[in-house]
Amino acid sequence: MIAIIDTNTLSSMGLANLVQELIPQAPIRTFRSFKELVMDTPDLYAHYFVAAGIFFEHTAFFLERKHKTIVLTSSDHQPQLAAMHTLNVCQDEPHLAKSILQMHHHGHPQGATQRPGYPTPPDTQPEPNEHELSAREIEVLTLIARGRINKEIADKLHISLTTVISHRKNITEKLGIKSVAGLTIYAVMHGYVEADSI
DSSP: OEEEEOSOHHHHHHHHHHHHHHSTTSOEEEESSHHHHHHSOGGGOSEEEEEHHHHHHTHHHHHTTGGGEEEEESSSOOGGGTTSEEEETTSOHHHHHHHHHHHHHHHOTTOGGGSTTSOOOOSSOOOOOTTOOOHHHHHHHHHHHTTOOHHHHHHHHTOOHHHHHHHHHHHHHHHTOOSHHHHHHHHHHTTSSOGGGO
16 A cells, blocks of 8 residues: 655645556555544555655654655755655656656566565466557557657558557557556556666
8 A cells, every 4th residue: 555645635646646557556545644644554554655844744753664655855856855765746747657667666676566565466367358459559659658759650650640549549448548657657567668768
């Protein structure tokens, strides 16, 4: 489970939606104050995304859980947080998604499902996915994740612009993901592109 502790409700909701796309199997709870977190079951969480102001008010609690805490900041340069994992939430959505992906990759090199707090994969064989992408859709998805626009994708794959738009529509419908950031996260998490190549 993941806790997001921030007095800014809109910021919490936006971050929760982005993290949910990144780690769909992990439940996420948002708290408007440290008191709300403490009234819950605070040690149940695998990660805490905490606003810098709340972190500084309750440093002792979060330092004891330093390896699970990510401090939400408004810039990349905060010397007083040098010893902590930080996330600049003032970045645009694609850069924020990339930062979360890199943090997730370094924190969970073996994959999220093998870490505490995440569901264990079933021993049985997975059922075939009726929403699997075709080889061409994977090519289009990969180029979307690398920041290419429709015209560039059409030129690169030697297909028409209409065909690219049709593939994008199919990808969106199959995956249920509408944003470019969400598709990028999906592409990285499924090994179609490396986070560092985005």
